[in-house]
């Protein structure tokens with residue numbers, strides 16, 4: 602499932618090539634995530650921010666590589682997880698999209714916990730994982746902490762949205778990373794500039810584009826790439842059929858016996874895959890053949 606949108610991301614260099622940046626407008630992706638997961642305000646913030654962060658962190662990867670941002674907290678939202686690739690595709694899920702704390706502070710919905718960054722650099726190869734404790738719970742500062750403590754890259758990260766009565770008015774993010782030869786004084790000026798920015802969601806809701814955001818951050822930025830972004834899930838019926846088969850013939854037989862149909866739901870896009878008795882029997886037959894052959 603892919604949604605057309607104007608969402609896009611720019612990446613490039615600034616301050617004479619000593620600072621890397623990514624800026625993104627993810628308004629449509631945030632809106633679609635909210636609809637897809639029937640999310641409340643906290644769920645919408647969680648899904649949108651983690652998706653935006655994953656897209657920005659994946660922006661420098663090579664084709665076919667993937668990056669996941671996973672948050673596991675003790676709060677009512679549960680696990681929040683997004684997977685993105687450098688071609689601008691992202692998908693995201695949260696355990697309880699309708700979690701409600703009575704307030705609008707994302708950190709309260711997440712609670713104390715940890716952030717894991719999962720990098721898959723080759724298809725079917727083991728993933729690299731880096732884990733840090735959450736320091737803020739608003740996602741942006743947590744990602745910056747991860748980049749500093751796990752990868753020794755001083756970074757500023759902001760992900761945010763503005764929610765209105767109709768849902769997501771605007772959403773996006775920026776990521777700024779200092780390269781080793783960056784001038785400390787220039788960085789200090791940049792940090793001050795970032796500190797003076799109004800909340801990102803308000804800026805974007807006011808009509809500011811990623812290009813305009815660059816002008817607010819830097820005096821002259823060199824854009825190296827522009828990537829269109831989309832909410833995309835690669836799930837297929839075949840994938841879920843294989844998953845069913847891995848349960849083994851005994852379990853498949855039990856399910857076929859007890860249920861008129863077996864319904865599986867993709868956690869990421871909430872698509873439902875329905876297998877009736879006839880289809881379950883075909884899978885059961887396949888599973889038995891496989892078990893006899895092994």
Ligand SMILES: [Zn+2]
Nearest residue numbers: 834836867870
């Ligand atoms: Zn899916």
